[in-house]
Amino acid sequence: DRTVKIAPSILASDFANFGAECAAVEAQGADWIHVDVMDGHFVPNITFGAATCAAIRPHIKGVMDVHLMIAPVDPYIDDFAKAGADVLTAHVEAGPHIHRTLQAIRGAGMKAGVALNPGTPAEAVSELLDMVDLVCVMTVNPGFGGQKFIDMTSKIRALRAMIGDRPVHIEIDGGVDPTTTPLVVDAGADVLVAGSAVFRGGSVANPAPYGDNIRAI
Numbered sequence: 188d189r190t191v192k193i194a195p196s197i198l199a200s201d202f203a204n205f206g207a208e209c210a211a212v213e214a215q216g217a218d219w220i221h222v223d224v225m226d227g228h229f230v231p232n233i234t235f236g237a238a239t240c241a242a243i244r245p246h247i248k249g250v251m252d253v254h255l256m257i258a259p260v261d262p263y264i265d266d267f268a269k270a271g272a273d274v275l276t277a278h279v280e281a282g283p284h285i286h287r288t289l290q291a292i293r294g295a296g297m298k299a300g301v302a303l304n305p306g307t308p309a310e311a312v313s314e315l316l317d318m319v320d321l322v323c324v325m326t327v328n329p330g331f332g333g334q335k336f337i338d339m340t341s342k343i344r345a346l347r348a349m350i351g352d353r354p355v356h357i358e359i360d361g362g363v364d365p366t367t368t369p370l371v372v373d374a375g376a377d378v379l380v381a382g383s384a385v386f387r388g389g390s391v392a393n394p395a396p397y398g399d400n401i402r403a404i
């Protein structure tokens with residue numbers, strides 16, 4: 188299914204109201220909920236971990252898409268499975284054994300994703316395409332919301348060609364808005380993460396602007 192999906196990132200939402208924020212964007216048409224886990228080591232910022240994902244889970248009806256910006260990954264995979272992650276994405280740069288990590292993610296019953304930083308070429312995942320459900324192309328250097336989009340359209344096109352007829356999503360993360368969306372969708376992306384572009388202008392009390400923002404993307 189290559190229908191384009193919108194995955195609001197709760198990194199841009201109200202951290203004191205994750206449950207209500209997730210329910211609000213789902214009610215306004217969000218397809219997936221994107222959850223950014225940062226460790227202050229792999230990336231220069233700290234957010235939250237598996238316990239917070241478990242607390243959010245009952246407030247999400249659809250797919251909980253967990254993006255790990257942590258190293259190491261392997262000791263925490265079972266925690267995120269128990270927390271109810273549907274998709275668990277690890278960075279190809281997070282360690283020397285991404286193949287083992289992706290095996291373990293699927294082994295724990297989740298869909299597996301692999302993410303690439305802007306400086307990492309498409310070829311870094313060429314041996315992994317039969318063991319993932321999703322490739323996440325970072326269009327910012329990970330760590331913070333609200334950064335300027337970095338054009339990765341040639342990498343997206345290369346990945347779409349490498350993926351061929353495999354059932355693998357290409358997810359775009361960083362700086363997605365109504366201006367950048369046509370570029371990445373034309374290049375072959377089918378899951379769009381959007382933080383600031385979705386959550387700006389709305390609130391838990393008045394989520395209608397979230398829906399307008401989702402439809403504009």
Ligand code: DX5
Pocket residue numbers: 196198199221223254327328329330331332333334360361362363380381382383384
């Ligand atoms: C960045 C995160 C993104 C971030 C995107 O490190 O992985 O998911 O929330 O935020 P925007 O859409 O504001 O660029």
Ligand code: ZN
Pocket residue numbers: 196221222223254360380
């Ligand atoms: Zn993310």
